Amino acid sequence: MEALLATAVGVLTACGVFLILRARTFPVLLGLTLLSYAVNLFLFASGRLRLGAPPLIRAGGSYTDPLPQALVLTAIVIGFGMTAYLAMLALRALSESGGDHVDVAKEP
């Protein structure tokens, strides 16, 4: 199970990095989203994988590590904020430069 999760993190990272290195804004947006998934899963996994042990205090329960979950929860929301910001930036750049290339136009 752990090996599969590690593979998932790795593949998400690889796909995210590849897309981030593209020259157009939209793939970069997709890549950033994939990379956020990878990082969130990685952080989440640092609390180890456990079935049926949610960190809700109850009689006789066993619990998984709640701290990574708290970190990842805010990371998910911040990740959305970042994606949204990047999307708005892409639109602004489109209106300013007339294109969706990530780089500053060199010479006209």
Place this chain on the structure above:
Amino acid sequence: MNWLNSSVLLAAIPATAFAAFPVPLLLQRHGRVTAAVATAAVMASCLALLLPLAPAAFAGGTEIARLAWLPAYGLDLSLRLDGLGLLFCLLILGIGLLVVLYAAWYLPASDRLGRFYSILLLFMAAMLGVVLSENLLLLLVFWELTSLSSFLLVAYQSEKYESRIGARLALAVTGGGGLALLAGILLLGHIAGSYELSVILAAGERIRAHALYAPTLILILLGAFTKSAQFPFHFWLPSAMAAPTPVSAYLHSATMVKAGVFLLARLYPALGSSDLWFWLVGGTGAVTLVYAAATALFRNDIKGLLAYSTISHLGLITLLFGLDTPLSVVAGVFHIINHAIFKASLFMAAGVIDHECGTRDMRRVNGMFRVMPITATLAIIAAGSMAGVPLLNGFLSKEMFFAETVTYPQFEPLGWALPLFATIAGMLAVAYSSRFIHDVFFNGEPIDLPRQPHEPPRWMRAPIELLVLLCLLVGVAPGWTVGPLLDAAAGAALQAPLPDFHLALWHGFNKPLLMSVLALAGGVLIYAFRRPLFAWQDQLPPMHPRTAFERFYRALAAGARRNVARLDNGSLQRYCALLIAFVVLLGGWAFFSGADDAGGQPAGQAADEAAVGTLLVLLLGALGATALYRERLLAVILVSIVGLSVTLTFIRFSAPDLALTQLAVETGTIVLMLLVLYYLPARNAPKSSAPRLIRDLLLALLSGGGLALVTLRMLAAPVDTLSGFYLQQAVPGGGGANVVNVILVDFRGFDTLGEITVLAMVALASHALLDRLTLIAPRRDPDGRAWASEAHPLFLSMLARLLLPLALTVSVYVLLRGHNLPGGGFVAGLITSVALVTQYLANGIGAVQPRLPRQPVRLLALGLLLAAGIGVASWPFGRPFLTSAHGHVRLPLLGDVELASAMVFDLGVYIVVVTVVVSVLSGLGQLSLRARQPVEEA
């Protein structure tokens, strides 16, 4: 008066100087005389504060005043006044007063002087700080301040290129030395266990025996040698002669360049008395002494000659400290006094000549004795002192130097070497002094002077007269005049009983006297044979350390520009690639160099079908999205499949809160992506070139593979976590059973506050970025099909209306229960946002927008204020920020509800999240209302 004790007085000296330094600038509109008087008054006040403390220092006492500043770093505002400090204070303030008087006459009448005097006072304050510091770190702060303020003083005539270059050079060299000194002082403090001088001076044995003694000594000496212009760092001083002459007289003869030798004297008990000290300090001093004296002879500029002479004399003082006997230290301190007196007067005389003639070139300035006999006489006496002529103060310390070389114990087999060396140095000093006297005041008629010279104004000459009088008084009756001060200062420098010595003009016929006679005769002889010497010097290759430095400086700047241009080419792709490559390298290095402490296979969860299936879907989705990223709509759908798989993974592995959050965010993300897609150009981008593709694939594989390995290794490592604390304390301490939520709103509430602030900034940024943004709305898709015109299907619209109250109820429920069951502000906020965004989708932006608050900024502020306010609310109860309180309440229908103040915090989170998501998405949606229509192609 009880409060007026000596500590207060001591602290008041630098405090007065620092507090009063802007005064001349503020007073300058009342005229330059007012500015000068104010400056003199500040110096006089410092002197008056010093006087009551002087008797104790003369008696050999050490006064220490301490005020804790940053005790954790060993940095306290602690000051110290002993004999050495007293001597330097008197030099700084006494010569300072004379320079103030002199400058008022010297500087052009068009100059209002406020700026000059203010910087001068700042410099003086910093100098006082250096000589009065008990804490070495504090000393360093003042030390750097002297470098900075002297930069401003040297560059005072900033319109001149020479001034700017000279100032920059001085700052670069002394500032660089200051860095070395900082490192040395940190090491010294580390060895001694304290930065307080009283501890360090008493720990000499321990310091010298320490393994770090050599680097400490070298670093501190670098600081001292750069400041005191010792070879090979001497070159900044002649360039700094571009400063106005009063500055040269003050900084470059009496005070700042003496800071280096002051440091030698100050730290002598801690660092001195070792072979390394002897060779480094003595060797540097000896080389500087002779090299600079020889160079001085060939200078044509009067100030250039005096500058090299200063370097040479500083070398002599350094050499005396390096000789490392108690008597040589006494001689060194004595020469500090004498040199300050005669050199300051010589600089002032040089300034008079420059002022009157309009040039300082000795090839043109001749025969001045007839034009200004009084100034000439004064300058000749001072130059005699510089040469070491009997009856003048310079003679006495030079005799002590000669006597030291004769009796020096270290060089038994070469007993004659050191005295010979000293005699040669003496000859050179006599030679350049002779040149100064003969070339300027005699040697025929002046040649082509820009001005007709006269005697200077009475008060411009007064400081010179006073200093020359001191030269004579000290020279004739040293015991009565300078004796007590020298005893106190040398005693403080040695931190030991003074050696037996006798200050007198006449010691009988002995070897030192013979050496003096030889030096005088030899020096005059050298000067007599100057023509062949000058001819020989002319054909030497020119040495210009300053131009070399300038070239180095320019090359450095050009190199930096080239590097920046090469790296910073405006390509985001390249930046990202470099960044990722660097991270991969760093991660790989850490991974393979770290200890292999994991060991064995990850012992954990057995694979189960549901989880395996989910993760396989995830893999397919990610790979598919990447492979098909050009099919943009398909890619978005695949990415959201990945997101849903992540959600399922969270559920499977015991993270219900994360799953709820991820699910809600997924909805928002897909709406966001579709909105953006609508505007972005649909035409396919050209394919990447093959090398670029290979580079990117390689980086992707390396980073992905690396992170996978790290994940595997992490999962195999033993679990060591602080979650036990949170699990135990969640109910008793935070009043909630949902530990994740309690962590967010209570234990780590401050983090969360920061995070919602970041979110709020995104909403603000959306205002800035989308404001008045107009885009072209396409009418057809890339294949030429027109977009559907029926925007809002009736079915969806009806259903969304029904859904809204339901969704809002659910979100309130999720918000309220969040402290105990999965939910909370983030999740509830996202659910509400999704419900509202659905309204937009179903009914159109025009139908929904008027019903929502117009000012999202106010809502953001409300949310942040709620969260921060509930944090502040714990202050009146004497608790730290964000302390939570909780209790049980029975509510109808809901039953027993545990209410915690953290819920108000959660409400703040909720409001911020809703506002951010809705305002960003609706902001993007509103673009369609003002989008331009494309020009239809025919």
